[in-house]
Amino acid sequence: MTSRVHSVTVDSRDPYRLAVFWAEVLGGTLADDDHPGDPEATVRCDGATLLFLTVPEGKTVKNRLHLDIEAAAGSTRDAEITRVLTLGATLADDRRRTDGSGWAVLHDPEGNEFCVVRNTAERTPTHPA
Incomplete structure (x- = not known):
């Protein structure tokens, strides 16, 4: 068990x-x-x-455990970052890369870190028809 x-x-x-x-x-x-x-x-x-x-x-130090969240299908990592910022999060560290990979570290209203990552669709390579 x-x-x-x-x-x-x-x-x-x-x-x-x-x-x-x-x-x-x-x-x-x-x-x-x-x-x-x-x-x-x-x-x-x-x-x-x-x-x-x-x-x-x-809270006085960095979290030892944090949540990674991703946008729902039909949205994007960048749109999700904007959305959670309007809800009261703050951007702590932007680790997005020019090739589209990476993530952003944000703080919730009490300073707890969490990350916004690309969703499944954004991580799947596209192949032209």
Whole structure:
């Protein structure tokens, strides 16, 4: 018998605010009983559950674990970067290359790093007919 991941847990100063951000980014939903000021908040989205918990200390160093996200089919990495920036993320390090490869490192509203990478369509070479 093996274990499975129940949720990815993120320490935060304001769980509800951070959960609202991530629900928007990932197209997820908050639990029905989550409200501003709660000590925890849960986001359920396709393929993952994120749990945000209140901790007293602020973030001071780089994450040891982070999420890599990609744009939905029909969109692009660059469009997704623009979209999450409008939701409240900030650009920390742009590692996109002129050949179209690479990624961007962003911070969520509490400074947690995450990356936006190319989606499957952008990673698949195109062949002219």
